Amino acid sequence: MKKLTTALVLFAMCFVSCKKEIKTETITEKDSDTVKTEQAEAEPVLDSAAQMKAWQAYATPGNPHKMMADEVGTWNCDMTFWSEPNGKSEKAASIAVVRMILGGRYQEADYKGTMMGQPFEGKSTLAYNNASQEYTTTFIDNMGTGMMVAMGKYDEKTKSMELKGEMVNPLNGKKTPYREVYTIVDPTTRKMEMFDTKNGTEYKSMEIIMKKK
Structure with a gap:
């Protein structure tokens, strides 16, 4: 090494x-x-x-990379979605396999499951930049052709990281901001919340509860 x-x-x-x-x-x-x-x-x-x-x-690699390495393994993901503020929720499930790559410098996760009655596959990466002291996450899946990219920092007090980015709305082709909050609940539980913006108002669009096998 x-x-x-x-x-x-x-x-x-x-x-x-x-x-x-x-x-x-x-x-x-x-x-x-x-x-x-x-x-x-x-x-x-x-x-x-x-x-x-x-x-x-x-x-x-430093302590943030060790924290990322603690998540290596297989996780059951209970997913809940909302298409609009105060709208009816929809459920889905997937399995995530998390690994560290490139000498323990980056985290990579593969997701497989079913969403809206269709097979779902996704891939995420997570990096901690020693120079800027911030995290960057990316996500791609088989239900689109774009890449989501968000950046942010980890708060030791809340055991969570808040990441912000932009995504393109396929309905109008315009970029809209989104926010992601990733919380370490306990050693075998993680919670990921995503907040989208619609008509200028932010609302919770997704929540994933991850349980390590």
């Missing part, structure tokens, strides 16, 4: 070094033929040891 991390760091350093270049901006004044060239402000230069240390910290 240590050798792999070092190799990744060296590769990243080489890639960034190759991409660096001095940018200039040319401005032509209306009242004269004067051409002014300005050099863009240069980034602070770090020595190779400092760069190695920074990249290694970025690439090394």
Whole structure:
């Protein structure tokens, strides 16, 4: 693992070094033929040891990744949906298989079940970015052609993370905001709530209670 991390760091350093270049901006004044060239402000230069240390910290899994790894296994998912505020709920069920990938740096989950009488398959990923100190989640499924992407932070007090993103409404093609709250209820129980926006009002559109087998 240590050798792999070092190799990744060296590769990243080489890639960034190759991409660096001095940018200039040319401005032509209306009242004269004067051409002014300005050099863009240069980034602070770090020595190779400092760069190695920074990249290694970025690439090394930490406590948030251990928390993600605690969820590895198979989960039964009890799903409830609402198509509109205060509307009638619909139920569905699925099974999620959770694993860690790429040396324990990311979490990946595969969902299979039945929804609206049709076979349902979905895939999610979860990442914790050491540099920005925030989580990013993605989700795709066989009931659409888009990808949902949301970002947010974990609150140790509430044992939950709030993630915000945008999704495209297939009925009108417009982007609308959505919010996801993921709560660690206990070691074998998770709750995921999704809040959509309709006519400018946020409402709870989905709740999933996950129980680890």
